[in-house]
Amino acid sequence: MSALVSHLVQCVPNFSEGRDPEVIAAIVDAVRQTPGVRLADWSADRDHNRLVVTFVGPPDAACAAALASAAAATQRIDLRTHSGVHPRLGALDVLPFVPLSGITLAECAALAQSVGTALADRFALPVFFYEAASPDNHSLPFVRKSAFQSLLPDCGPDAPHPTAGATVVGAREPLIAYNVNLAASDLSFARTIAREMRVLPHLPGVRALGLRLPSRGLTQVSMNLTRPAATPLFAVFHYIQRRAQELGTSVIESEIIGALPGPAAFGILADALQATTLKPGQVLLENWLG
């Protein structure tokens, strides 16, 4: 009925433009108009001056969408006029390939290397590889810190592109970016909970920070769940909800940034309802969008 493609990659490019609606639209449209790709989410942040796009597709289509969005960004973003609080190397700043289904991390690394080579050839961009795509398994923070200093690009020219800078292309396991907002304006609650989240044995792989949301007078436990298969997201939410109450504040809302993997979403459903016998097939995905 719905012919599911079995080899699927998820791609989460980050672009250094979060303000100009025409540039944002051009980049998002480049993805949306690539045949075979589904745009899952995009979000632009004014303060960070940054755009994060999430899309899904078979390997060939995903690579085509990544290159199309890179072309749109490289033509329109001039880093010489850029300002924003987020550290950045390039117009297309980071381009991770993530295995979604029927594909290995090593295959995603090969895709990343192939797209990185194409970016260097077509746009004269210096390209650094990171995580699984890096021969030395460089981390993204290491590449940011060392680029053009102790570290030369893996392909492309040895100096930044005058307007588009450089791009970091990689392959990594899926992660979930998840934030829980607290009513308290006092940062200590979010910091306390974030510190606890980092070391809970039953919720492994949680990277957590306490942050202020000054424009709303709230605070936030901002997380990356790096082991989504081992860390039930509803248990993360429930822990924070309970601890917030114990500490004398409360949860206002939570937010998932980008994509929520299907198995994690099903796990939330089943956990939230204590529905131990629920099977994924019982959910009518056919009318998920209404």
Next chain:
Amino acid sequence: MSALVSHLVQCVPNFSEGRDPEVIAAIVDAVRQTPGVRLADWSADRDHNRLVVTFVGPPDAACAAALASAAAATQRIDLRTHSGVHPRLGALDVLPFVPLSGITLAECAALAQSVGTALADRFALPVFFYEAASPDNHSLPFVRKSAFQSLLPDCGPDAPHPTAGATVVGAREPLIAYNVNLAASDLSFARTIAREMRVLPHLPGVRALGLRLPSRGLTQVSMNLTRPAATPLFAVFHYIQRRAQELGTSVIESEIIGALPGPAAFGILADALQATTLKPGQVLLENWLG
């Protein structure tokens, strides 16, 4: 990527056989092997001696699967040797068509009438129509009570088929069959909560009963949510969980019988996490099944 078919009907046939694994397998396989149809769920109950199958597909495929399952049931079930606690009219006892997406209730009623006519012609079965498929909008309980007494079949012979009885075919709006199991063996808790559920203004359309589960020593709030679009299922669960605690017992688990419509599933996700900004597209349905 996944070519979603826009006109989809859900079908939930009930068969009078919940014990013989070969008969159950033959009926379920008849659905599974019909091209274009997705088997969403099936469950057989020994005590009720009853099988409920849920499947989804475009109208033509759904009708073909309904007729194929009727053939399997009519060949194998002999009501003269049947026993079970559930009231029943036939081997294929009830056959509801439910609009899922891109189809109206009136169109489902026309499908039901067409399949009912085919059942009468092919298997010499008396067929009664109910709800939207009934010219007089007869309810299912009314048909059960009146069949072959004050009420003659809408098509087919005027007397029950010797082994397969009669079939009630209809079209109705979607509903969710939802049970919440309580730790208490005392039925009064489940009855109290069920009584409250029937009249909560913010949770309309809940039909609820308190039942015993004697084999497990538990009690159950057994519900049909007849207005799933107006009644958030997570709020139903949460209300029962809170009331159970207040009354001095607790929720052991909950169970969805049959299918959970996509919008209801997404609503549970968003409500359980207080994720006010979550959009359906963020969930990667592509790897829902892992």
